[in-house]
Amino acid sequence: MTVLVADSVSDAALDAIREGGHDVVEDPGLKGDALVDALREHDPAVLVVRSTKVPAEALDAAPSLELVVRAGAGVDTIDVAGASTRGVFVANCPGKNAAAVAELAFGLLLALDRRIPDNVIAARAGRWDKKGFASARGVRGRTLGLLGMGSIGREMAERARAFGMPVVAWSRSLTDDDARALGVTRADTPLDVARQADMVSVHVASTPETRHLVDADFLEAMPEGAALVNTARADVVDEAAVARAVDTRGLRYATDVPAGEPAAKQGDFEHPLADAAYITHHVGASTDQATEAIGQEAARVVLAYAETGRVPNSVNLADQTAATHLLTVRHLDRVGVLAGVLAVVREAGWNVQEMENLVFTGGGAAVARVRFDGAPSDEALARIREVEHVLNATVIAV
Ligand SMILES: NC(=O)c1ccc[n+]([C@@H]2O[C@H](COP(=O)([O-])OP(=O)(O)OC[C@H]3O[C@@H](n4cnc5c(N)ncnc54)[C@H](O)[C@@H]3O)[C@@H](O)[C@H]2O)c1
């Protein structure tokens, strides 16, 4: 299998994939047209990326492409819907960089409280200002609000405990039992978090539903002088509203994911909040530990897919198909039996949604399970039972 790696991934991961017998083409600088050209040239079965965008034209460039692995958490950089319509799997590496991101997010919260970057900038400029930097609120006993209690949100809750910060959290599927187990107070809505928290950290995925989850109303509901940290994605926070809240309500803001983040790893950067906020360079996941863990997981996904055809951490397989019925066929393990069964299935107009064939020890017999969407008929079932080497067949509603 050819594996094109378009971003920097750990050497250990690349070695593991090579040791699995696969050709690795590594070009960490690929993006845009260069990525499309490389996909066309190498026609890989697997593409591994970090933040590199994978749009529809990239998916179209490699007819052999079967799997895109996001060596990270967020898959908003990949045209997942486009991959689904082309029958291409997309997988990610969930949780593997969560500790690293939580470390940065907490660093930013503390930096906002103590104005650490401004202290450093002043010292570097040859200015001593103990008077100017002497006041801070402190975080112990302050309430931390969390939006999103996935892998990173949970890591944040753990760290908040160590800092003596009560946590109020909103997450779309957080239950009271989950909240109790995590030692946090569950909020019914994001606005409830805004009202109760002194500092808020954002950890939801970027989706159409989470766009501007932090908007003008959210910022208005936060107390004067509150702090907000965004290490999730730019579009989850309305940055124009943030700029206004910085001016009018003394909001303190830090982000690792500024809007208009450059695609290139180095270059010029301008941002309307560059002076008013603390902006880091999308480095939440960039610790050695996270890079190693992400690399290992990306390699595991590639190797598991190559060996089993199954995709760990797939993000675009339907949780629930449209299947209405399950056809179970016990049969002798002979050539052509399933073809005969499927011919009847086709004539009956049953739309196959899921299918598996398990062989019994010794290899004499097998059982096929076909989940389909369609109206069952006794006549079709009788014809399946008549297919040569079929032992028995049943249909039940699922
Ligand atoms: N700054 C960085 O370097 C960096 C690194 C890793 C992840 N991230 C970002 O942080 C995000 C969270 O990472 P994670 O590892 O915790 O992911 P996760 O999948 O474990 O958690 C995602 C959270 O988003 C919520 N969510 C997803 N879709 C939603 C929707 N439609 N409406 C409301 N909530 C929704 C989920 O409920 C969950 O709470 C990632 O999606 C990514 O964008 C940034």
Ligand SMILES: O=C(O)CC[C@@H](O)C(=O)O
């Ligand atoms: O790969 C990176 O450096 C960033 C990854 C991060 O945004 C993610 O969603 O995992």
